[in-house]
Amino acid sequence: EPEVTQTPSHQVTQMGQEVILRCVPISNHLYFYWYRQILGQKVEFLVSFYNNEISEKSEIFDDQFSVERPDGSNFTLKIRSTKLEDSAMYFCASSPSNQPQHFGDGTRLSIL
Amino acid sequence: KNEVEQSPQNLTAQEGEFITINCSYSVGISALHWLQQHPGGGIVSLFMLSSGKKKHGRLIATINIQEKHSSLHITASHPRDSAVYICAVRSRGAGSYQLTFGKGTKLSVIP
Numbered sequence: 001e002p003e004v005t006q007t008p009s010h011q012v013t014q015m016g017q018e019v020i021l022r023c024v025p026i027s028n029h030l031y032f033y034w035y036r037q038i039l040g041q042k043v044e045f046l047v048s049f050y051n052n053e054i055s056e057k058s059e060i061f062d063d064q065f066s067v068e069r070p071d072g073s074n075f076t077l078k079i080r081s082t083k084l085e086d087s088a089m090y091f092c093a094s095s096p097s098n099q100p101q102h103f104g105d106g107t108r109l110s111i112l
Numbered sequence: 113k114n115e116v117e118q119s120p121q122n123l124t125a126q127e128g129e130f131i132t133i134n135c136s137y138s139v140g141i142s143a144l145h146w147l148q149q150h151p152g153g154g155i156v157s158l159f160m161l162s163s164g165k166k167k168h169g170r171l172i173a174t175i176n177i178q179e180k181h182s183s184l185h186i187t188a189s190h191p192r193d194s195a196v197y198i199c200a201v202r203s204r205g206a207g208s209y210q211l212t213f214g215k216g217t218k219l220s221v222i223p
Contacts, residue, residue: 041215043155103147
């Protein structure tokens with residue numbers, strides 16, 4: 001069965017550094033999402049992406065965040081100047097349209 | 113903004129027991145999702161429903177739109193069902209695909 005794959009599984013970064021989290025959505029899916037889960041808290045929506053542009057974003061998704069689909073397969077989340085509070089599990093998801101979202105296994109981001 | 117509440121927060125059951133996890137939300141939705149989060153953190157979509165009832169194996173999900181309430185049932189529970197079960201809703205609105213999540217119910221099934 002097709003899967004959403006995320007790399008790396010764990011990323012350790014110094015505060016203030018830029019980090020790029022990578023996702024390969026399922027190939028025929030059109031909608032892409034990023035979520036985050038701070039340890040012990042609920043999952044939170046960050047951004048949705050369709051037709052090469054952001055379709056929705058939450059108040060968490062401020063100017064330090066950006067998303068890109070640089071080619072036909074990858075979907076990336078960039079955090080420009082990381083803060084301690086950016087430490088979380090980041091999940092990518094994709095869906096064909098009005099269908100259940102398929103989630104990746106997540107990238108655990110640790111900011112030191 | 114939709115508020116999603118789940119109960120119970122934690123649930124311990126003996127193997128074989130029938131389990132019910134509840135979810136309520138505050139604002140009308142276009143769809144409700146039940147998700148399973150494994151101890152390693154990965155999330156799997158179990159159901160997406162907008163009305164009625166869905167069944168997959170030992171799992172049954174129901175939704176009552178008027179009461180803004182959904183339940184997830186597990187029949188004949190097994191230790192491998194131990195996980196966090198999360199309810200998430202998609203609010204109504206053209207082009208709205210973002211999900212609002214509950215805090216999850218941690219289920220432990222003891223042999």
